[in-house]
Amino acid sequence: MELSLKDKIAVVTGGRQGIGHCITETFLAAGASVVTCARDEAGLKVEVDKWRPRYGERIVGIRADVGQPQDVERLLAEASQRFGGVDVLVNNAATTESGTLASLSDAQWHKEFDVKLMAMIRTARAAVPLMLRRGGGSIININAIFARQPDVSFYASSVVRAGCLAFTKLLAKEYSGKGVRANAIGLGLVETPAWRTWHDPRKGSYEAFLGSTAEHYRVPIGRIAQPQEVGNVALFLASDAASYVTGTQLDVDGGMAAYL
Ligand SMILES: NC(=O)c1ccc[n+]([C@@H]2O[C@H](COP(=O)([O-])OP(=O)(O)OC[C@H]3O[C@@H](n4cnc5c(N)ncnc54)[C@H](OP(=O)(O)O)[C@@H]3O)[C@@H](O)[C@H]2O)c1
Numbered sequence: 372m373e374l375s376l377k378d379k380i381a382v383v384t385g386g387r388q389g390i391g392h393c394i395t396e397t398f399l400a401a402g403a404s405v406v407t408c409a410r411d412e413a414g415l416k417v418e419v420d421k422w423r424p425r426y427g428e429r430i431v432g433i434r435a436d437v438g439q440p441q442d443v444e445r446l447l448a449e450a451s452q453r454f455g456g457v458d459v460l461v462n463n464a465a466t467t468e469s470g471t472l473a474s475l476s477d478a479q480w481h482k483e484f485d486v487k488l489m490a491m492i493r494t495a496r497a498a499v500p501l502m503l504r505r506g507g508g509s510i511i512n513i514n515a516i517f518a519r520q521p522d523v524s525f526y527a528s529s530v531v532r533a534g535c536l537a538f539t540k541l542l543a544k545e546y547s548g549k550g551v552r553a554n555a556i557g558l559g560l561v562e563t564p565a566w567r568t569w570h571d572p573r574k575g576s577y578e579a580f581l582g583s584t585a586e587h588y589r590v591p592i593g594r595i596a597q598p599q600e601v602g603n604v605a606l607f608l609a610s611d612a613a614s615y616v617t618g619t620q621l622d623v624d625g626g627m628a629a630y631l
Pocket of ligand 1: 384385386387388389390391392408409410411412414435436437438463465466467486513514515558559560561562564565
């Protein structure tokens, strides 16, 4: 089965690095035109310039902060103006606030809600009418298994991710009959540049850190995922091969989630 996105228009948030970068590249290779964004404009341009020789005008990168309503509007308007609409929306960009009940401030809680849940709501609100005009579409919300299995080490994220899952389900209930599918990808642990910042070299090598983290979280597959393992699932959900898949969270977690 070939998973093609030929002639599809996709918006992927957070394409400068990590999972969003991989999904952008995977979608481009599958034939889609992609509008992506990041806050670091210069850093994003470096990546877009690398894609340009191979994918030409099919890749557009703009500076946009998904926590800012006007930036989200600009992002979707860009897809509409450049390519004529949106078929696939991937809500990927986010940062994570660490802390617990005692240490997390109101500002940190608000940031979690803004860059994760509100970003999904705002992008979907702008994208759905564009998708309906083109006869349908696919919304993919990058989420985490902590949506269903809260973890004190990801305190605020666990709460917000549960909301992201509920929102995904609501989107599917409201729009699947009109051709817009909505799904979440429930991530466990994925090795991205963010992990380098969490590694303390005084406690051993980076590889040992990845291994011990997989062990600590009892990941049955025995290792942390690579971004392409998420990119492949995003491609499936974006494509017509997933035509009857909607309203679900597909976990890409190496078996880490404990729930049935
Ligand atoms: N990696 C994991 O183990 C893991 C596990 C569970 C869930 N997730 C989720 O997966 C998604 C991607 O994570 P990742 O590990 O790939 O992260 P990452 O390596 O830190 O990359 C994040 C990407 O999003 C962009 N970004 C961050 N905040 C943004 C904002 N407010 N507006 C626009 N762009 C923004 C970043 O570029 P700029 O910095 O230039 O803005 C970057 O391109 C996130 O939603 C994360 O919560 C990851």
